[in-house]
Amino acid sequence: MRWRSPLAGLAIIAGLVLYVVAVVTLAEFVPDHVLAETLYYVVTGIVWIWPAVSVIGWARKDDGSQQG
Structure with missing residues (x-):
């Protein structure tokens, strides 16, 4: 799992x-x-995406577990 x-x-x-x-x-x-x-709210509204993408990328790593 x-x-x-x-x-x-x-x-x-x-x-x-x-x-x-x-x-x-x-x-x-x-x-x-x-x-x-x-400007403050536009910038802060976009900045959170970078760490979220990093976390999602980490979650997608396979770790050599089952593929299917």
């Missing part, structure tokens, strides 16, 4: 929750300007 997939799913969910909390907390320090806020 592939144990990496459920573990990766839980890691992504937990990491995303922590990331959202950090993004919302740090948003208090963003200048109160529409362009600054938009």
Whole structure:
């Protein structure tokens, strides 16, 4: 049985929750300007994808187990 997939799913969910909390907390320090806020949320909305892709890539590794 592939144990990496459920573990990766839980890691992504937990990491995303922590990331959202950090993004919302740090948003208090963003200048109160529409362009600054938009840029902040666009960048932080995209940045989380890189670690998630890394975790998914790790979960897809075969480990030499059954293929089918």
